[in-house]
Amino acid sequence: MSNDFDNTKPYILQVIEHQTGLKFKKIGNQYNLNPCPFCKHNDCFFVKSDNNDHFFKCQSCGEGGTVHDYIAKTTSLNLSEGLKLISDITGCQLQNTPNSTPKHKSNNIHEVIAKYYHQVFLQDAEKQKYQLQVRGHATETIKKQIIGVTDGRLHIHLKKEGYTEPESLQSGFISKENGILKDQYYPGVTVYPQIDINGNVGHFRFRNERKNKKFQLSNDYKNPEINFYNMPAFKQDHIYVVEGEHDAMSLM
Ligand SMILES: [Zn+2]
Structure with missing residues (x-):
């Protein structure tokens, strides 16, 4: 305090x-x-x-x-x-004041997850080098697309942000093993949040450049309005359809 x-x-x-x-x-x-x-x-x-x-x-x-x-x-x-x-x-709000209002938490837990993984990305020099130099993406694009990296500590962050155990489990990112919460995704996987037409995070794609292990978030957790990566493009007069996230990011 x-x-x-x-x-x-x-x-x-x-x-x-x-x-x-x-x-x-x-x-x-x-x-x-x-x-x-x-x-x-x-x-x-x-x-x-x-x-x-x-x-x-x-x-x-x-x-x-x-x-x-x-x-x-x-x-x-x-x-x-x-x-x-x-x-x-x-004039200070004391932390242990009884009946104090609980910490405000976003209704869109996927938004919180995307932002968390983006912070992890910003501390990972190797992942940044891959996006900037190997893939040639602009810093602005990476920021706008909230590119992230998993670190295995998301379950701790969500708890800190005030999400309950059921809320964390329902995000599709957290699982429970022997009564203990743990991240569904092991550390070091690149995360590409998928954004709906209003700019909100509604789904994710994962890529692991090193291990090439294929796993994705089940569509059960997907915002049904997301059919393509970078949905806000539908607000533009012209739409370019390309194959993958990196192609799309290259056009931004
Ligand atoms: Zn005295």
Whole structure:
């Protein structure tokens, strides 16, 4: 949680200042507030940091703890109300706020998958060299066609993006073996997302230049409106029909 505040004033300071109407003074690597909100003595109340965790401690009365402890000790708010108060004071949405809205996730999981594999592609020098130098495609075309590479870690990414197990399994990209989710496609396979007439990802083609192993995503998972690679071409006045993805990309 505290990583969110790395570059800002530790929010425990904001909260205690707000609640007491007093100002902290920075002394070395700690902050002093006078008087102590608990015992009212001077020069004894400090906020210290341990990495990114911040604590208050009074050397006179011994009170101490986190920002949550501070709220609990000085107000009658329950945990949820306390978190709300902290978030109101600091303007930060705390990650463990109860009833916080779940992370927004795209309805089109295939779009998320295409973007993920494209990020993997952008870190794979060998695959980029193949597309740019061997196939001679333009960087812009590769970006527009969201060319990707599998890495065997898609199931982890989908979970992080908030997709449930059934949603991941229904994508056609994830399978379950002995109760454990795993990627359907082993690492290093080039992915050619197929885009519908509105520019949305609706299907995929896979090519493995090295191993020449043939496998494709079942048509069960296909957007039925996709009959050709690069469907947005149907919005143009003239359409060129070519054999494969690389021929199509060469014309873009
Ligand atoms: Zn004290």
